[in-house]
Amino acid sequence: MKAKNLLKGLRLLILIIFTSCTNDQAITDQTYVFTKPYCETVAVGGVVGIAEKCYKIGDIVTGKEIKPGKLTVRIAEHSALNDGPPSSASYQEFLDVPLNYLTINK
Secondary structure: OHHHHHHHHHHHHHHHHHHHOOHHHOOOOEEEEEOOOEEEEEEEEOOOEEEEEEEOOOOEEEEEOOOOOEEEEEOOOOOHHHOOOOOOOOOOOEEEEEHHHEEEOO
16 A cells, blocks of 8 residues: 555656656757847956947857846856955856847857
8 A cells, every 4th residue: 555655656756847847948058149239348357347348240149048038148257266255356257138139040
């Protein structure tokens, strides 16, 4: 009797896990091309502090749509400077670009 209930519970757990994992929730990198110029102020750390990051029409980027209507683009590689609490040496690794500046590159 216990084994039968355990088996039913295991089947239910597997069913719940299987149905909760759908392809529409997968966030994958896509390649986009800029259709309009776009500039944003970003944190660069150190003495400079901030700088303008600009893209022109035709620039190609790869990113993920994590937030609705925005593409998250990596603008700098991660390093130990960004580990731990924010400091004057910390810099911005990602930039959220509104999707109305981009189209999917085919």
